[in-house]
Amino acid sequence: MATIAFTPNLRRHLDAESARVPVGTVRSALESVFSTNQRLRSYILDDQGALRQHVVVFIDGRRVTDRARLTDVVNEESEIYVMQALSGG
Amino acid sequence: MGDRFLVATRKGLFTFRRSAGGGWQQSDLAFLGEPVSFALSDARDGSLYAALNLGHFGVKLHRATNGGGFKEIAAPHFPEQPESHDDPTPWSVQQIWSLAAGGDGEAGLIWAGTIPGGLFRSTDCGDSWELVESLWNRPDRLSWSGGGYDYPGIHSICVDPRDSRQLTLGISIGGVWRSEDAGQSWEPRTEGMFAVYVPPDLRADPNSQDPHRLVQSPSHPEVFWAQHHNGVFRSVDAGISWREISGVSPSVFGFAVEVHPSDPETAWFVPAVKDECRVPVDGKLVVSRTRDGGETFEVLRDGLPQTHAYDLIYRHALAVDETGDRLVMGSTTGSLWVSENQGDSWECVTTQLPPVAAVHFAAA
Numbered sequence: 141m142a143t144i145a146f147t148p149n150l151r152r153h154l155d156a157e158s159a160r161v162p163v164g165t166v167r168s169a170l171e172s173v174f175s176t177n178q179r180l181r182s183y184i185l186d187d188q189g190a191l192r193q194h195v196v197v198f199i200d201g202r203r204v205t206d207r208a209r210l211t212d213v214v215n216e217e218s219e220i221y222v223m224q225a226l227s228g229g
Numbered sequence: 230m231g232d233r234f235l236v237a238t239r240k241g242l243f244t245f246r247r248s249a250g251g252g253w254q255q256s257d258l259a260f261l262g263e264p265v266s267f268a269l270s271d272a273r274d275g276s277l278y279a280a281l282n283l284g285h286f287g288v289k290l291h292r293a294t295n296g297g298g299f300k301e302i303a304a305p306h307f308p309e310q311p312e313s314h315d316d317p318t319p320w321s322v323q324q325i326w327s328l329a330a331g332g333d334g335e336a337g338l339i340w341a342g343t344i345p346g347g348l349f350r351s352t353d354c355g356d357s358w359e360l361v362e363s364l365w366n367r368p369d370r371l372s373w374s375g376g377g378y379d380y381p382g383i384h385s386i387c388v389d390p391r392d393s394r395q396l397t398l399g400i401s402i403g404g405v406w407r408s409e410d411a412g413q414s415w416e417p418r419t420e421g422m423f424a425v426y427v428p429p430d431l432r433a434d435p436n437s438q439d440p441h442r443l444v445q446s447p448s449h450p451e452v453f454w455a456q457h458h459n460g461v462f463r464s465v466d467a468g469i470s471w472r473e474i475s476g477v478s479p480s481v482f483g484f485a486v487e488v489h490p491s492d493p494e495t496a497w498f499v500p501a502v503k504d505e506c507r508v509p510v511d512g513k514l515v516v517s518r519t520r521d522g523g524e525t526f527e528v529l530r531d532g533l534p535q536t537h538a539y540d541l542i543y544r545h546a547l548a549v550d551e552t553g554d555r556l557v558m559g560s561t562t563g564s565l566w567v568s569e570n571q572g573d574s575w576e577c578v579t580t581q582l583p584p585v586a587a588v589h590f591a592a593a
Contacts (some may be wrong), residue, residue, distance in 0.1 A: 182304065183286040186319075188320055188321055192287055195285060195286070
């Protein structure tokens, strides 16, 4: 299992607790969280299911590159951080 | 008489109430720090709606019912974009630019206009939304363009008070669109409008018209006023034809327009210098009012700053109450004024708000 953590700035709006998620892709990791926290989806993904313009995701210190399909690989010991990009002001 | 109004700002939703003594005071503050792009009070049931545009986390919509606090509800969102659809406009809501209640007999019906230019419909007070595909899928829509924002948007939704199946939209930049069957079909209504910011061949093109704001007379719904990018226009036949109103002083450029609730001849505008210089003419903030359908205008300045004023009144930031006597306007530099006499004189309520996007009278 990998781990996923969310920027504490989300807590102004809703709960977004760290979680253990199955290996796979960023998409599957996020879907695992959304399955128990549906509201969170629209805060992270846009209408087409891509990462919001000013949200950034890191896997083991690397910024994910496939922001539309979210296919970057998540391994057994991966640490995923969902952050707000500074570009968002 | 409107004794309460909402002020949607760059950093929160402020509520002001009129005291027994006649002064206006801030009574509530919600969403401090968050951009609020629009606010609506639904006169049918007293519900309040606040549209948020969170910088990182997208567009959200909140509703307050029965005098309670705001709670997040569903926000309009686009369906999945077909892979075959070659569309330069993102199918993702970037801003809720307008909200409008349906007719008196349509409990729960709410319309939302967004950037990019989607019209959305909810029949359950915003708990769920559907895109009005009859408009979105029109080929004309691909000719719309951004005006002030990167993508076109629907900022004005006029629901005919006599027959709520008749809807009229103002779109920047995409013209005026009319439906007479509750949004099942649409046609452009811009005959007589013209655009000076496009090549001559497109001067009369419906999709090139940029009405900054469109309002409909509540008492005579066939009458519309439009503050257009290059002037003021008026229609007395439900938008079938438009006539330029050229006598607005001190300038025909601006964003806001309001129409008197029972007198279609009376309307208010807040002029700015011009497109390239969006500040009051000569540093003097004034309101321009006509009482004769645009034949003549009075320049109203009593109580408004007349030196070094750089306030711009944005398209939704001027409102009139149901009596037509009381007006409120808020500026992009955070000032707020109220008039109790149709604009003859103004009282400054505060100069310390965040930039004001919209004002809206609400039932007390």
